[in-house]
Amino acid sequence: MRWVIFVVVYVLLDIYAYQVFRTISRYSWVYYIYLFFSLAVLANIIYQFNTGSGEGWAGAKSYAIGFFLVFFLPKLIFFIFMLGEDVGRLVLGTVRKVGNTGNDFSLPSRRKFISQVALGLAAIPFASVLYGMYKGRYNFRVLKHTMYFEDLPAAFDGYRISQISDIHSGSFDNHEKIKYGVDLLKQQQSDVIFFTGDLVNNKASEMEGWKQLFSSINAPDGVFSILGNHDYGDYIEWESAAAKEANLERLKNIHAEMGWDLLLNEHRFLERNGEKIALVGVENWGAGGFKKKGDLDKAGAGLSAKEFKILLSHDPSHWEEKVRYNDRHYQLTLSGHTHGMQFGIEIPGWIKWSPVQYRYKHWAGVYEDLGRAINVNRGFGFLAYPGRVGIWPEITVIELKKGPKPA
Structure with a gap:
């Protein structure tokens, strides 16, 4: 059950991360490559902690944790920014609906600027965690x-x-x-x-x-x-x-x-x-x-x-x-x-x-x-x-x- 919750949270965060890449890039291969590596990291940590040697959190398990953090910490930043932007879009859309005599209701499109800021900030933990592992x-x-x-x-x-x-x-x-x-x-x-x-x-x-x-x-x-x-x-x-x-x-x-x-x-x-x-x-x-x-x-x-x-x-x-x-x-x-x-x-x-x-x-x-x-x-x-x-x-x-x- 714990792995189910873990996977659900991870995938939920990935949905927001996917939207960041999709908003800032018109090339679909960019976000597909990201999703490939993200899901590979998820699969690896599940594999290591269910089929490992039982020697503790070292070796392959340790690196599974490291690469998981490389992807997970930036996702949190994506989530915070994109969720905040979603709330803002919802509020703005509601205001427009209330002030509109017609029946049309639409949300503003995602702001590319917000996605770029989120990506820039997410690069900090991404690079830091990799550096921490390397040097x-x-x-x-x-x-x-x-x-x-x-x-x-x-x-x-x-x-x-x-x-x-x-x-x-x-x-x-x-x-x-x-x-x-x-x-x-x-x-x-x-x-x-x-x-x-x-x-x-x-x-x-x-x-x-x-x-x-x-x-x-x-x-x-x-x-x-x-x-x-x-x-x-x-x-x-x-x-x-x-x-x-x-x-x-x-x-x-x-x-x-x-x-x-x-x-x-x-x-x-x-x-x-x-x-x-x-x-x-x-x-x-x-x-x-x-x-x-x-x-x-x-x-x-x-x-x-x-x-x-x-x-x-x-x-x-x-x-x-x-x-x-x-x-x-x-x-x-x-x-x-x-x-x-x-x-x-x-x-x-x-x-x-x-x-x-x-x-x-x-x-x-x-x-x-x-x-x-x-x-x-x-x-x-x-x-x-x-x-x-x-x-x-x-x-x-x-x-x-x-x-x-x-x-």
Whole structure:
């Protein structure tokens, strides 16, 4: 039934799109070619999601989603403009009818100008989504922040942290581009590197072809990692509960094989010149139906509010609901998860917008409240839609400074 509704909506939108092409072009082959590709995209996404391998939203399914968006988003613009124009034509036709003593009733013909405007605006998401698939998904950016804490141990003044998140290795298909991203991370020469969850889409085997590359990541104080919601294998069907558990154990071992210290509701200490900061890592905890295995009390057992603490927690909703007011006072939390929805508009100092902000209050970048701070990394990889538009893959570099934040 869901596919019937899906197809009906898609075809309804196509009727309006067809009218746009028919209005602006006198060549019938133009709109017939459009309809051919549009229906081919529809058939492909139905096929992929009814006969696919069940490995999740990657590979052929991912590209089916991408090309569907290439056609669907412009259709929405066509629909808005043409429906508005239809309403206008109906109102104008009614006015003419009321003011006419005869019985003839006719609607004004479609305005070519409106169709041209709709086509021009629709070209923006069409080109953007294609660009996001072709180049945007590997358009790695290094975002740097300086963060001030009055209770930071003096020995850590100037300490540099690199953070990546949401690798989603099962979506990768270009080794050269991923190597460029990894090399960019290593070039930052930070004191420590943190990975904040979602190494894979579903299966540990997705990392087998990438393990050697990510093993090359290192830092003087080590590489530390946590699990994200996708790492538990919850989004595909398994032949048995034992197979699912074995997959999780294999994934944990891969962290160790890469030289990453995986924190599972536990903490470590980073030490410099006799002073320490506590590094706390929890398993996934997410609001809104996501897995809640994160145990902040267990992870922080033995710590007090006096120690300076960095918390690794995949889902930023954890900070909003559990961490921000915690009595142990977690000064800095590092998260990921949202990907910034892989779509939005960001112009530093001007605008920062993505549809994901209507789901997550803290969705990208640094937020501060009550003397605590969180950085939400936009993600290294991608999932479902095989691209990024405006929200680019991110490597975060944070420099810790002791003292009050400059005015």
